[in-house]
Structures are given as C-alpha cells and as structure tokens.
Amino acid sequence: MSIHPLGNEIRAHRLRSKLTLKDVAKKTQCSAPYLCRIETGKSAPTDRNFLERLASALTLSGTQKERLIEAADESQKVLQLRGEISVKAYQVAYRFSKYVTQLRNEDLVELDAILARAHEKGDPMPTS
Incomplete structure (x- = not known):
C-alpha cells in the first residue's frame, strides 16, 4: 500500500x-x-x-x-508501506508523512523509542 x-x-x-x-x-x-x-x-x-x-x-x-x-x-x-496494514495504521502513517517536518525533536525521539520497542518485540527493522 x-x-x-x-x-x-x-x-x-x-x-x-x-x-x-x-x-x-x-x-x-x-x-x-x-x-x-x-x-x-x-x-x-x-x-x-x-x-x-x-x-x-x-x-x-x-x-x-x-x-x-x-x-x-x-x-x-x-x-511505501510494506504488507497488509490496518486502516488505523494507514491513517497514522499518512498523518506522520504529512506532518513529520513539523514535529519537535523531543517528539521524534519519543516516536523513535516507540519504534525501537516494536523492533525489540521481533518486528524486523529495515536496514536501508
């Protein structure tokens, strides 16, 4: 998608x-x-x-x-979003893509920590 x-x-x-x-x-x-x-x-x-x-x-x-x-x-x-995702995940990704440049550094650090935790749970993180 x-x-x-x-x-x-x-x-x-x-x-x-x-x-x-x-x-x-x-x-x-x-x-x-x-x-x-x-x-x-x-x-x-x-x-x-x-x-x-x-x-x-x-x-x-x-x-x-x-x-x-x-x-x-x-x-x-x-x-590009890989694989099948939920409607909610699509909405979040869309909003993120639209407003990422307006986020404060602290917000980006927090999002990165959330994504790192998801990676630790076994979700493969792309290398590129």
Missing part, C-alpha cells in the same frame, strides 16, 4: 470521467499497465510532457491540471 498523491488524483479524475485505463493510455500514448503502476504508486512520472498529455486526456481545467502537477511533485516523496 502506498500514499501516492498522483495516483489518487489520476484515478479520481479517470473514474469521474468514466474512462478506463485503456482509454487514458490510448490518449496519452502509453500502456495501460504503466498507468496502473502510476495509480497504485509503483511509478511516479516527472516528465512534464506526459503530465500535459495526461491532463488533456482527463480533460482537466487549469486548476485541476495545476493540482495534477503538484501531485506529481508530491509523489516523488512517496511513502
């Missing part, structure tokens, strides 16, 4: 427009599997020409197109 602004944005516009992945792929000159990878957060394109074609395929307004480009920029900072 991933928190991926661009994928969420594309999917919402595509479904609202009642377009399939194949419809949008044809209009943007890419493959449906590639669009699926974008929607699911497995790929995050930065090519402005592609984003322009995508905005056109989805018939986005100027404001919507700007939001799509902002979402593409945000998606470069994607947070």
